[in-house]
Amino acid sequence: MKLKKFTAGVLACALFVGGAAGCIAGNDESWCAKTSSTTLPAGVYIYELYNAYSEAQTKTTESDMKKAKIDNKDAMTWIADRAKQLTNEVFLLDDKMSASKLSLTSKEKTEAKQTADNAWTQQYSSVLADKNVAESSFQIAYAENTYKLRKVFQSIYDTNGSKAVPESELKSYFEKNYSDIDYTYVPLEKQSTSSSSSSSGTSSESTAMTDKEKAAVKKELDTYLTQVQSGKLTVKEASAAYAKIHSTTDNYQNVTENLSSSTATSSLPSDMIEAVQAMKNGETRLLEVSSYYYVLVTKNDITKKTSSYLKDSDNRFKLLYAQKGDAFMKELETEAKSYKGVTWNEELLKKYTAELFYTAPSSSAVASAAVDTTSSAATSSAASSAAASSAASSVAASSTASSAAASSTASSAAAKK
Structure with a gap:
């Protein structure tokens, strides 16, 4: 399952049905x-x-x-x-x-x-x-x-x-079925650039991190986890800090969605969805998702988003x-x-x-x-x-x-x- 960037879109495609004279x-x-x-x-x-x-x-x-x-x-x-x-x-x-x-x-x-x-x-x-x-x-x-x-x-x-x-009824349906989450993620792979003998350009390849490298990333993210849990940082602030230190993309996202919907299931890994659904409002966790990401996520109180x-x-x-x-x-x-x-x-x-x-x-x-x-x-x-x-x-x-x-x-x- 791909973990893709949640982004705004436009009306998409669907047509309907109609017999007659x-x-x-x-x-x-x-x-x-x-x-x-x-x-x-x-x-x-x-x-x-x-x-x-x-x-x-x-x-x-x-x-x-x-x-x-x-x-x-x-x-x-x-x-x-x-x-x-x-x-x-x-x-x-x-x-x-x-x-x-x-x-x-x-x-x-x-x-x-x-x-x-x-x-x-x-x-x-x-x-x-x-x-x-x-x-x-x-x-x-x-x-x-x-x-x-x-x-x-x-x-x-x-x-x-x-x-x-x-x-x-709208309010009740929303609060019963939807989740509001802040999350950021770190891919458990590293990028390397190599030159090609058959062309003048270069190519970028990704390789999985070693267990030692993963442990180092987790240790660093655990520090952010503690700071978010204590209220010193938000997930958004932690994501920005991590991106600045590592000169990498800030992968912070806020998502308000029914996690059982096709919109969510086509966008988020199933094990991440299951973990978030099991979380309590206000809880923050560091997840290892699909063996390819560490995800720092907070499940917010959905009732604060209703209005x-x-x-x-x-x-x-x-x-x-x-x-x-x-x-x-x-x-x-x-x-x-x-x-x-x-x-x-x-x-x-x-x-x-x-x-x-x-x-x-x-x-x-x-x-x-x-x-x-x-x-x-x-x-x-x-x-x-x-x-x-x-x-x-x-x-x-x-x-x-x-x-x-x-x-x-x-x-x-x-x-x-």
Whole structure:
């Protein structure tokens, strides 16, 4: 498990689900579906088709999607139905935005564009650019829809919403499930620089410390541990002092997070999480983590963080979603399945089908699947953009990564598993 630097982020990537009305024939491939108020470009449906295909792969152990069955349907039909359902949800969220007189601010539109730009460049353009998906369509489906989902959700469950969660419940959930920690760490390895005979440059290598070297580091950190426990120093001050003496990076971090969440478990080593969860408020320990770090950590009194944490919009969204997200997404999915009033571009749907993303399994893949039928699902699950509630769950976590709430994604020096 890597110990990474907790850092702020932006809304990330998750799309959702939506089924529905009539169709129209024609040769115009610029649009995929429309209602009386909105026309969606073709790329939105094709992107949702990609999402549906990826999701389908997580629902079967069959390596050949043309042979797979999902929910008693052949997989390729299921994918087409799912893509229409996903597209319906784009319309549904627009309707809910209008009904509640909500709109994206200029700042949110700018952030959504930047989010889409980054994801398009880093991942999706290589998959979708040659399949009639413009980046502008991707932005609508990928980023803007996520921002809209968040605004609709908050209009229901946040302060003054139709189903507003009482402040006392938010406070109770936070204090029961979250931890607030200050920590700093020292890697149990040393860096060495060597020149290369095959080039004019130099290379840096890391090697594990000897037992004697580890003992020396521990002795020094034990001194800081005693000073923190006695109140003479804070972990932050100890970290700065250690970094100054050794002319190294200051690895201090403050993290306020549900340590059982995917945000924490993907960022912090499991043995560090277990140790912190067992600590009492106000306790400081020196931990040896994953055999690659010494970690000096204080577990703070979480109740002292409640007020400031709940004042932040991103933090509130994260807490609200943890409590009401599943119910919200199920309701949204139910509405999307029965959504009416969509006219579909029949010719486009005939041209762009699940075949667009189909790859026939190689003989080696088939053999591998016969040996281990779970590997295919595991691989495709990792690649999947996720759907329905699992996708929304991802939205919740990543949305809140835009603040101290998800101020969690740990430090740059890497621990090896």
